[in-house]
Amino acid sequence: MVSGLFVMFADYAKKFGVEASKARLQGDLPDEKIAELAEQYENAVAKVHSGGPLVIAATHHEPWYSGAGDDSIFWNPLKQHFVSDGWSEDRLDGLDRASDHVVAHTPRPSKPSFRAKGLVVGYVQSGKTTNFTSVIAKLADEDYRMVIVLSGIHNGLRRQTQKRLDAQLRSLNPDRWMTLTSEDKDFIKPTFSASAALSSDKSLLAVVKKNAAVLRRLVKWLEEPGAQDALKTARVLVIDDEADQASVATNQINPLIQKILGYMPRSTYIGYTATPFANVFIDPSEKNDLYPRDFILNLPRPDGYFGPDKIFGRDVVETDDSGRALDGYDMVRLVPEETVGDLLPLTKADVPGFTPAITDELADAIRWFWLATAAKRARGLLDHSTMLIHTSVKIDVHEAYREPLEALRRAAISQIRSGGVALEEWRAHWDRESVRVPAEDFGRVQTSWEEVRAHLLNVVERTKVVLDNYRSADRLNYEGEEKVVAIAVGGNTLSRGLTLEGLVVSFFVRSASAYDTLLQMGRWFGFRTGYEDLPRIWMTEALVAAFRHLSTVEHEMRADIDYYQQQNATPVEVAVRIRTHPLLRVTAKMGAAIPAYVSFAGRRLQTRYFNHKDAEWLERNLEATRRLVERVARSHAEVKKSSVTLYRNVDAAEIVQFLEQYQVHEESTDLDTELMRKYIAKQQSSETPSLSKWSVAVVAGEKDGKTEIVDLGGLQVPSVVRARLREQGKTRADIKTLMSKVDRALDLPVPLAELRLLREQDLTAKRNEDDELGKQGLLVVYPIDRTSKPQNVHSKTRDPLDAVFPVIGIGVVFPGDAAEKNRIFATHVAVDLKNVEDAEGLEEILESDSESEA
Known part of the structure; x- marks a missing residue:
């Protein structure tokens, strides 16, 4: 039990420092007691900074946060909410420590001015939202008066985030939050002024899209008379969810985020992303940009998480002890390149009137979805079950899939009802496919055909074909009481941010050139508790190779972040290192390449x-x-x-x-012999x-x-x-x-x-x-x-x-420390920021707001 004296000491020390808190009690308490309280506080601060995720922090950071108190207004109710949801003690403790680490690397809230910028690197579909919700609660306990959550560019993700924050923040403290947005409406000008809202005793919460129309309305509201005076003293937290999307590389959104932050002299901006490729390519010398110069935090991989390496494997990297590449589970099935033209229009001219074919591979994927969903039901897993079909960003193509899929569903119902030879084909499919990823590998008992068959007809009959795109009225909705069984056809609204509940099968033949676009398309990454053996992915061989390479790059980038934390590097030094990673030099033919420096120090390169x-x-x-x-x-x-x-x-x-004289294959992009020769020459003439x-x-x-x-x-x-x-x-x-x-x-x-x-x-x-x-x-x-x-x-x-x-x-x-500064200039790097956003109609998505046109 924490004493009232310590709570008082810690609260003051958080605001003004331990020496100020000691001085405040001088004469009221014995020196020994004051020293005891100071030691207790300093131990609590040290505990928060140790044992959690690795953090790369700026040298000017001043430790201040000693953790949430037993009397915390916002964090404790949220913590109890997770307990009521059945969270284990270990899982809750991990969240508590990880969010503590983020809060601990923000500025001391009592500072008269601060503009901090940080980046939290998580995993696709791994609980980033829960982490930043916890950070919001803990900083609200430290008297942050306004929270703005920038939630992707699509309505679906914004609504999903709003719903979660309403449930986990506002509804737990309804008298202490004033919400500026709702599940149905993005930000529109409120009837009250910003100065009045910021002067109230409530904290403001806004969940907004990264949309120019929305952000301009927010800017205009913050420019009203009196707002600037109120913002001088108000602590503001800006959470940028999917921070690599739109925030960094678009002329529409980045200046508006900068403008909003410019109005806030006491602000903390924290970007959250699973794909930090764009963020670490911001030039850190640009003082007013969004580079996370204060901290970069690498969230640990959660237990039971299925990432790209579990599915696609990855190549050997320098930190691997075994020296052997890693193979993923046998979950990926190939779509022949020659059938791609049957699944999506290959040119713009092919789009009008395009009718997709139900190829053998697509039919197999859909049949497996129904079989696997029936197996889930047999295991007592009665929650939502989803299949993703992602072939094109073209909305007309999505619509063209509806009738062929409905026809296939009707034919499947007829087959199952008729039994006999037709049903034996389903049995053979189950027997053949289920053994390729044994349930026993995950400590589970294999589901029998008889158990699957008992649920199969009901699953197929309940299946809905859903088209999900930013213009569609027919969207995925998991909010009703009835559990969804859906085949979702879509493009970008399904490929980033939005959680596909109970995802079992993905059919994916779309191409993408940018690393972060590819990784974010991986809706199949995440947690599959109880059915770890059942997910399957259909894609082309080229995409499989791309995801495997991406898995390697992502793993090495995360290892680099951890390594530089251990070397006490600053965020700006890390920027230079990751920007110059030889493995990221893979877009020589893009024609839109970005100059960078390259260092080979500490690298082991090999031909493959x-x-x-x-x-x-x-x-x-x-x-x-x-x-x-x-x-x-x-x-x-x-x-x-x-x-x-x-x-x-x-x-x-x-x-x-x-x-x-030695020739390297063009796909061995890390083994650029010209750059190596330049680097060797540079090293010979350096100071050391x-x-x-x-x-x-x-x-x-x-x-x-x-x-x-x-x-x-x-x-x-x-x-x-x-x-x-x-x-x-x-x-x-x-x-x-x-x-x-x-x-x-x-x-x-x-x-x-x-x-x-x-x-x-x-x-x-x-x-x-x-x-x-x-x-x-x-x-x-x-x-x-x-x-x-x-x-x-x-x-x-x-x-x-x-x-x-x-x-x-x-x-x-190459010898040396991978953090050394000697680098040679290269003409291109891998992250092609111009291609990070490849959504159809991106200009329209970023400029017009279909939720809240005012």
């Missing part, structure tokens, strides 16, 4: 793609490697380490010459020179006579085996992973057996700490057997390499 059917291309790489090894072997002693031949202290000129010397390692395969021997400048090397991934319609080979974990430290004077016991980061640290190798690069050469076969002869994911010539793969290891 090869033109395995181009004999001339392969031969040029082999000849470049032969010339390198021949030159190096003439002037350097050869060191043998197990299956590795090592040459030390090789001049950088030899490496640069090799990189001029490095990369003047290199190690060259040649990795051999087993000497068992089963692989071909490759002549590398007189060095006879047994080839390594690297089979290629099984992919349809690809003219290049993808081996996924070339290097093993220990290969990044092959030149350390340590036996390979000892290196294998170390973690990836320990290998990196050990090499960087070496007096010589800490300044040297490492080039690793791998002759690959052209006939490489999968280790598992029954592999369903690998095929023989089947190259027409010996293949040479390379790995390049």
Whole structure:
């Protein structure tokens, strides 16, 4: 139980600092008691700052927040609301700590002026709204008088957010909130003035779209007489939900957000996003922009969360100890490229009169949706169940899907009712598909066909075909008492922010070029408690590859944020680092590329793609490697380490010459040999020179006579085996992973057996700490057997390499701290901000407000 004295001490210390609180009690309490209260307060502040999500904070931040008190007006009722909803103690404690961390990195509320900007990075469909609702409650307890929530660009998400905040904030304290918006209406000018509202004893709450018409009305209201005087003292919190959407990259919305914040000398702006690609590409030198210069907080991945890596897998990254790529669950089914034209119009001219076909893959997806929903019912999961069909942003295309889908539903009802052979096809489908992701993997018992069949007819009969777009009157609505079973056809309104309740199946053939657009389209990410084995996704092979690459980039970006927190980097320093991430350089052909700086410090790069059917291309790489090894072997002693031949202290000129001659496949975007050569030159001429010397390692395969021997400048090397991934319609080979974990430290004077016991980061640290190798690069050469076969002869994911010539793969290891400042200028980076918003009619969406035209 917290004493009344401590509550009084802490309240004053939060506002004015611990020394001021001590001075205030001087003479009224013994010095020992005052010291005890101060220590208790400082311990509470320290506890809030420890043990929660990792935060990158500005150096000027002053710790002040000691947590919500037992008498908190807004947080305690919200906490009890979650308890009533059945939240476990662990889950509630995690939310409490995570939201405490966000609040703790806002400015001390008593400061006469502050304009703080932060960013909270969560996961798609993972509870960001619950986090910022908790932050709102806790800052309302600290006397923030106005809360503006910028909630995406679509009506559906705004209404969904309004409904949640009404239930979790306003209805729990109806006498203490004054709402400026409602579930039905976005912001329109109230009958009362802003100065009167801000002078009342209530906190203001507005949930508004990022829409120019709406924001102009809000600006106009804040410009009324007296409002500016009231805002001088009022603490204002602006929550930017989906902060990467519209806020950063649009001329309509960004200036209006800036203008609103400009009227508020005591404001805290916190962006929430699962896709921070656009936010971290804001130029942090622009003082008035929305860059999160005060803090960047990385929310932990919730237990039971299905992210892109669980579904699509990801490639190996530098922080992985295993050195092996990760495969996702077998939940993805391919849509052949040749059928895409049957599912969506390929050109604008094809849109009028377009009639979609129910292809075999679409029919399979819909049938599985019904089977999986019936299985959910058999497991006692009686909540909503949804299928997403996302092929086009064109509203006419959405409408064209209605009748074919209704016809399919009528035919399914007839089949199920008739039984016999027709129903056996459904059984075969269930038996075939359900075993591909075993329920036992998630601690569940597999549902039998008999259990599924008992619910199947009812599920199909109850299914509604719903068109969901920003013009549609027929929208997804989960608010009624009856649980929804819906096949939702839509575009952008379904692809960002809006929660699709009980999502089971996604049929997704739409393309998108921007990283954040792709990731936000992943409505299938989230929690699937009780039916983890049932979700499925249908998409083209190109989209599968894009999501897998995105999964890798996202994982590495989050790892970078965590790493720089550990290195005590500031948000501005992180901006530079993430902006220059080599893996983000993937849009050379976009034509709308953005200049940036690139650093390779601390990076391990490797080839994974090869033109395995181009004999001339392969031969040029082999000849470049032969010339390198021949030159190096003439002037350097050869060191043998197990299956590795090592040459030390090789001049950088030899490496640069090799990189001029060696060809990298165009999809190996992180291995830009031109940029690497520039970076090597830059490092040699820096204040603390490095990369003047290199190690060259040649990795051999087993000497068992089963692989071909490759002549590398007189060095006879047994080839390594690297089979290629099984992919349809690809003219290049993808081996996924070339290097093993220990290969990044092959030149350390340590036996390979000892290196294998170390973690990836320990290998990196050990090499960087070496007096010589800490300044040297490492080039690793791998002759690959052209006939490489999968280790598992029954592999369903690998095929023989089947190259027409010996293949040479390379790995390049750069020394140094990944946070170092030496960078070289590149001409393009991956985040194409002009393509972040690709919604049909985006100008109309951002400029006109269909909810609240005044």
